[in-house]
Amino acid sequence: MSSIAIVTMGYKGQMWGFQATIISYILAWLCLGFAIINLLIYAIEIKFISQKIDKFKEKEVLGQQVKILETSFPYAGLMGFSTQEKGFLKSLNKSYLVLSKGLIQLLSKEHLQAVIAHENAHQLHNDPLIFFCLSYCKRITFWLPNNDILWQDLVLLRELRADNTASKSVDFLLLAESLLIVTQIAMKEKSPLDNSMVCPFINFRLNERIDALINDDDSFRNFRWYQLSWMLLVFAPFFTIPFHH
Numbered sequence: 001m002s003s004i005a006i007v008t009m010g011y012k013g014q015m016w017g018f019q020a021t022i023i024s025y026i027l028a029w030l031c032l033g034f035a036i037i038n039l040l041i042y043a044i045e046i047k048f049i050s051q052k053i054d055k056f057k058e059k060e061v062l063g064q065q066v067k068i069l070e071t072s073f074p075y076a077g078l079m080g081f082s083t084q085e086k087g088f089l090k091s092l093n094k095s096y097l098v099l100s101k102g103l104i105q106l107l108s109k110e111h112l113q114a115v116i117a118h119e120n121a122h123q124l125h126n127d128p129l130i131f132f133c134l135s136y137c138k139r140i141t142f143w144l145p146n147n148d149i150l151w152q153d154l155v156l157l158r159e160l161r162a163d164n165t166a167s168k169s170v171d172f173l174l175l176a177e178s179l180l181i182v183t184q185i186a187m188k189e190k191s192p193l194d195n196s197m198v199c200p201f202i203n204f205r206l207n208e209r210i211d212a213l214i215n216d217d218d219s220f221r222n223f224r225w226y227q228l229s230w231m232l233l234v235f236a237p238f239f240t241i242p243f244h245h
Helices: 002-009 022-054 088-092 101-106 109-124 127-140 147-166 172-188 206-214 225-243
Strands: 058-061 064-069 076-079 096-100 198-200
Touching: 002 022, 022 096, 022 127, 064 101, 064 109, 076 109, 096 101, 096 109, 101 109, 101 172, 109 127, 109 147, 109 172, 127 147, 147 172, 147 206, 172 206
Parallel strands: 064 096
Antiparallel strands: 058 064, 076 096, 076 198
8 A cells, every 4th residue: 555655656756845856756656567567477376276176076075066176185165266157256256166075085974064064154154355455465474574474363363253164054063073084184295285276175274173063162253343443554555645746
């Protein structure tokens, strides 16, 4: 936002009586260029992933159409953006539900239904698009301290909400057991799958997710609009534009 504000004001004129220089103007353009290039690269990556997944074998599992991943690794998740949806926004908000052969063979019918319910909850809450936005922000702010920790916390919140929503339609114990079974097997794998741009069922912050399920913790759902007031700080640079002459 600071870069956009500086580019909007230009390098000619004064800010609070001080002469503006071209240096900050050039730096702002460099920052914007970096963000735009990263967005294009990320979008291209997702397009290639989506086209690849589109060619996966499709199968009906427990009444739901899923893409089958040919691997023994126990995997379930939303991956890529659907190329079958009409309209740009719809395609961005609809991902492929991918299950691996290893997962289908590993879990019972009841446990598999719990996993699918969890992934459907992600779709219900528009998490594919939100994960895309969060992942993009992580990319362009890699230099910030604790960037990775913040990213993991934000992802965990989405996982907790998906678990909570899924527990309304399936037994929460089945969901907790599925988490435990899948994560235990996945951690033994020497070559885990790349989870970039997905809403994976696997999450190694296992204790927090299971504790939330057992305690029926839905405090994160008690959303209040005033909690977003801090986001006004993001737009603070625009408030300085009137002081540029």
